[in-house]
Amino acid sequence: DVKVTQSSRYLVKRTGEKVFLECVQDMDHENMFWYRQDPGLGLRLIYFSYDVKMKEKGDIPEGYSVSREKKERFSLILESASTNQTSMYLCASSYRGQPQHFGDGTRLSIL
């Protein structure tokens, strides 16, 4: 069974901090995704990556960056955290065109 592991379930940070969210998948998937999930807004794509060192902006990339140095790992970086980035962050992976497999999510609070 596919395993997508996010490094933290809950995280509390302060405004202005640089925040790293880590995601690892064990299925050799080419594609990896970062979303944020907010009530009433569904899942909004922040960034995705279709190969190592490749990335593309999603719908809401502002204030975020990503890193994919190895195929199994996709990191989301909040360069300078702000309170409006308090949210649930979901990582997913997939083969091209195939269903995505999701991690359990990281609930991030920015104080």
Place this chain on the structure above:
Amino acid sequence: AQSVSQHNHHVILSEAASLELGCNYSYGGTVNLFWYVQYPGQHLQLLLKYFSGDPLVKGIKGFEAEFIKSKFSFNLRKPSVQWSDTAEYFCAVIPGKSTFGDGTTLTVKP
């Protein structure tokens, strides 16, 4: 840009009632369509998918969905819901960037 619309934000049903959740997408080309479910406190998981062929697809737990190309729709159905179906349901479309609808929260009253 492609988009996905889910018409119902919150649906409340009694057990044994029939369910239909609407999903429309805007994209002119070939699409892969998905429904995902998120049970309370759990991660999103795939309910069913459509790639090609028979437009009526069956998924897990008695769910099915019908792809109607002319209407750009992929509605989710279940003949008789159970309390355990209480969850949030998301429609999604590929190609290109994956695009999810805003989600529909289903509450089933015992």
